[in-house]
Amino acid sequence: MRSTHILDLIVKIVQHVQNGKAINDFDASELNTGHRFNTAELSAAYSWVLQHGPELQQRRKRNVPRVLHIAERMVFSKEAWGWILELQSLGLIDHNGIERIIERIMMQFHGKITLNMVKEIVVPFLLDNEKHTHPGTTGLTGNESIN
Secondary structure, eight states: OOHHHHHHHHHHHHHHHHTTOOGGGOOGGGOOSSOOOOHHHHHHHHHHHHHHHHHHHHHHHHOOOOOOOHHHHHHBOHHHHHHHHHHHHTTSSOHHHHHHHHHHHHHHOOSOBOHHHHHHHHHHHHHSTHHHHSTTOOOOOSSOOOO
């Protein structure tokens, strides 16, 4: 199970819901992604959207599009930057998230960054973000025990 497939599903489900359609009416088999989504990927994507739905609406209201500096424009392909703006317009990432993603890309990559490269960076940011944003969490990963 690739996390980028889950991210693609999350984006499609959020787009579906924000177009005024019920989440129950979403059909992943109609997507032309070249990948057939399995049950685990669908379950993970649905769970993520249901868990984060209310905060997505709040984030969408506060978002202002980010303009790239000339050095940043040299690094991002149009497709990659457009996809990040799409995530922002859907409320999946906020301004601070975009800044962290851009910072990581600028430090980690040289030359043009592709859409797939951006997805690989966004996946852990988006899917693992709960570990880093909730103060007071223990940091347990699920297979530890507290004695």
